[in-house]
Amino acid sequence: MCFMAIDDLDEGSKEDKWFLDSGCSRHMTGDESKFAFLTKRKGGYVTFGDNAKGRIIGQGNIGNGTSSLIESVLLVDGLKHNLLSISQLCDKGFKVIFEASHCIIKDIQNDKTIFMGHRCENVYAINISKYDGHDRCFSSMHDQSWLWHRRLGHANMDLISQLNKDELVRGLPKINFQKDKICEACQMGKQIKNSFKNKNFISTSRPLELLHMDLFGLSRTPSLGGKSYAYVIVDDFSRYTWVLFLSQKSEAVYEFSKFCNKVQNEKGFSITCIRSDHGREFENFDFEEYCNKHGINHNFSAPRTPQQNGVVERKNRTLQEMARTMLKENNLPKYFWAEAVNTSCYVLNRILLRPILKKTPYELWKNKKPNISYFKVFGCKCFILNTKDNLGKFDAKSDVGIFLGYSTSSKAFRVFNKRTMVVEESIHVIFD
Numbered sequence: 001m002c003f004m005a006i007d008d009l010d011e012g013s014k015e016d017k018w019f020l021d022s023g024c025s026r027h028m029t030g031d032e033s034k035f036a037f038l039t040k041r042k043g044g045y046v047t048f049g050d051n052a053k054g055r056i057i058g059q060g061n062i063g064n065g066t067s068s069l070i071e072s073v074l075l076v077d078g079l080k081h082n083l084l085s086i087s088q089l090c091d092k093g094f095k096v097i098f099e100a101s102h103c104i105i106k107d108i109q110n111d112k113t114i115f116m117g118h119r120c121e122n123v124y125a126i127n128i129s130k131y132d133g134h135d136r137c138f139s140s141m142h143d144q145s146w147l148w149h150r151r152l153g154h155a156n157m158d159l160i161s162q163l164n165k166d167e168l169v170r171g172l173p174k175i176n177f178q179k180d181k182i183c184e185a186c187q188m189g190k191q192i193k194n195s196f197k198n199k200n201f202i203s204t205s206r207p208l209e210l211l212h213m214d215l216f217g218l219s220r221t222p223s224l225g226g227k228s229y230a231y232v233i234v235d236d237f238s239r240y241t242w243v244l245f246l247s248q249k250s251e252a253v254y255e256f257s258k259f260c261n262k263v264q265n266e267k268g269f270s271i272t273c274i275r276s277d278h279g280r281e282f283e284n285f286d287f288e289e290y291c292n293k294h295g296i297n298h299n300f301s302a303p304r305t306p307q308q309n310g311v312v313e314r315k316n317r318t319l320q321e322m323a324r325t326m327l328k329e330n331n332l333p334k335y336f337w338a339e340a341v342n343t344s345c346y347v348l349n350r351i352l353l354r355p356i357l358k359k360t361p362y363e364l365w366k367n368k369k370p371n372i373s374y375f376k377v378f379g380c381k382c383f384i385l386n387t388k389d390n391l392g393k394f395d396a397k398s399d400v401g402i403f404l405g406y407s408t409s410s411k412a413f414r415v416f417n418k419r420t421m422v423v424e425e426s427i428h429v430i431f432d
Helices: 004-008 086-091 137-151 159-167 183-187 250-265 285-293 307-331 334-353 360-365
Strands: 016-021 027-029 035-040 045-046 054-064 066-076 083-085 095-100 102-107 112-120 121-128 210-216 229-236 241-246 275-276 295-298 381-385 398-404 411-418 421-428 429-431
Touching: 035 066, 083 086, 086 095, 102 121, 137 159, 159 334, 183 307, 210 250, 210 307, 229 250, 229 307, 241 250, 241 307, 241 334, 250 285, 285 295, 307 334, 334 360, 334 398, 334 411, 381 411, 381 421, 398 429
Parallel strands: 016 083, 027 066, 210 275, 275 295
Antiparallel strands: 016 121, 027 083, 035 054, 045 054, 054 066, 095 102, 102 112, 112 121, 210 229, 229 241, 381 398, 381 429, 398 411, 411 421
């Protein structure tokens, strides 16, 4: 696999071939026409085996114009050969096996052969032109990590990597989660601002000791169920979150009373304190009467000081950003906003880490690690088995739908049926 030995080959054999080089730390080529995607850059040099240097003038993906076969390839000025780095292949999660007459490149995840090369003189060469239709190739592990990034509502890659490393959830594959490119949907749905300093201690000792609550809306577009407001409640100890959807702000007291009965029965002890801003949906006679009747201490943040209610304010922003990102990715109509927010809350409860305790809100609330193996990409196409209608022998057995999230009351998926134009819950769903 010596670089200088390539010169022994005739020019005609080098056109579509890529040579495996053990001394090469990056994939590289000198032919700009081979790139499906290329970003020009200045600076940096590559040193060859004879100590000659080549200037790096770009980086991109090799492909057939519609899909990428090889990622992170350097464009080197004056380089007359196409080189594949063995170390870079191994870092991407592939296994390279050399025999006397040929070499094999396998995907470690499923033990599938991706490429096969043949020995030419003293080098091993791969002709990638006959693999142009391959949909995974050298980017398979990379695609898997970004697929899970989308399945988890475009969560931060560092967060997913920590979940995987510390085995805090079940069902997440053992692959490398690294932010090595920009996610367009994340850029459109998120904006980074300076944050306030976090506390380095936990104020509460158990769930339901303190609940943070806030309400956002009015949404310009009502949801499919006619809701215009989202009522967000966050438990201070576990950071477990609930979202209740309202048609009017005045419904907040009634929804809170139902919520209190459910969570107090579930945990076996009472709510001690709640904290909100001075919104009229919280600071009114009915709310005060309910809190006094049930012995709940109602604290308020200072006027025009949202930082004092920062736990739920940040949660509101996170929920809205994640929902906006998931809607934008698949160009879904805005009336799905409530489903997107509900799914964002469901996902975040299972993947966020409680500061200091380093556990997910789900584990702190349910006392067990969450299972996320069944997660799907929000808004993806799906097929719903029709179990309601009396079908003829040659009628279609499935309806086409849109995946909208997970049921909170049963083990089922929430999907929008395009034929009936309603949201339904079903376990008999196949996802594209």
